[in-house]
Amino acid sequence: MTDKLFDDLDVSRETMERLELYVALLKKWSPAINLVSKATLADVWDRHFLDSAQLLPLLPDDTRRIIDLGSGAGFPGLVLAILAREWVEPFNVTLVESDRRKATFLREVIRETEALAIVLAERAETLDMNADVVTARAFTALDPLLGMAYPLIGSDGIALLHKGARYESELTGAMKNWHMDVEQKKSRIDPASVILRIARLERRQDRQ
Numbered sequence: 001m002t003d004k005l006f007d008d009l010d011v012s013r014e015t016m017e018r019l020e021l022y023v024a025l026l027k028k029w030s031p032a033i034n035l036v037s038k039a040t041l042a043d044v045w046d047r048h049f050l051d052s053a054q055l056l057p058l059l060p061d062d063t064r065r066i067i068d069l070g071s072g073a074g075f076p077g078l079v080l081a082i083l084a085r086e087w088v089e090p091f092n093v094t095l096v097e098s099d100r101r102k103a104t105f106l107r108e109v110i111r112e113t114e115a116l117a118i119v120l121a122e123r124a125e126t127l128d129m130n131a132d133v134v135t136a137r138a139f140t141a142l143d144p145l146l147g148m149a150y151p152l153i154g155s156d157g158i159a160l161l162h163k164g165a166r167y168e169s170e171l172t173g174a175m176k177n178w179h180m181d182v183e184q185k186k187s188r189i190d191p192a193s194v195i196l197r198i199a200r201l202e203r204r205q206d207r208q
Contacts, residue, residue: 009056011086018082018113019049025109026073033101035073051189052076052137055160056083058185058197059133063091067131067152069124070139071095074106076162077135081110081117093117094131096124124148130157137162142170142196146178150201159198162187167194177204 011019023044030036040047052075059066059080068077074095081093095117097103103121110117120127124139125148134149134157142163149159163170171182179202187193 009053009083009086011083015082015085018115019079021113022074022078022082022109023049025105025112029105029108030073033105035102035105046189048073048075049079051162051187052079053083054188055080055135055195056086058160058195059091060158061088063087063132064089065131066091066093066133066135067127067129068093068095069134069136069145069148071097071106071119072099072102072138074109075137076160078106078109078115078117080135081115082113084116090116091132094129095119096122096127098123127152130154132157134159135161141173142167143174143177146174146180146198146201149198150203153201155200155202157199157201159196159201161196161198163194163196164190165192167196171196178202179204 026035027041030041036048055076066080071077077093077095084090093116095106097106097119098121100121103119106119131152134153136145139145153159180198181200183197185195185197187195
């Protein structure tokens with residue numbers, strides 16, 4: 001259960017206990033509100049928790065606020081919020097989830113684990129706030145996702161976005177509308193997937 005990634009992050013026993021509590025709540029709630037598929041629930045540590053935790057080393061050192069779009073069951077944002085206690089100066093995570101049942105689940109996990117997070121049961125397109133980092137996993141295609149992220153981070157923040165095997169075609173399409181610096185980090189969980197670390201995001205002038 002304590003994969004090398006968690007060892008690399010030097011996660012404390014107290015934090016691991018919080019993550020284990022999160023797993024227990026996920027397994028309890030998931031059958032009722034379909035938080036994750038039954039197939040991935042059987043491999044929950046790798047498929048969801050380690051997949052989320054691999055973002056931690058990619059965060060800028062001065063990260064203070066993260067906005068997680070389309071949080072669903074809390075991946076990756078709520079995992080990062082639990083791991084935030086290991087950060088030199090802990091950051092806070094805003095979990096954005098419009099499904100009110102899932103939002104209720106997220107609030108329960110926050111209450112039980114004392115995660116450094118809040119939940120907004122709103123649509124991502126309606127947000128009026130700022131962040132250092134935007135995260136998203138299995139939410140929407142890259143081009144519209146960047147359209148939601150840009151008002152939140154501008155050209156100074158970064159986006160850390162999980163993308164699957166079709167990421168190259170999504171990236172090609174998005175670059176028709178956006179200027180950006182992109183680093184492609186191979187996933188430690190799925191060799192066909194990547195983490196896109198996007199900085200200096202700007203909408204192309206001819207596309208405004």
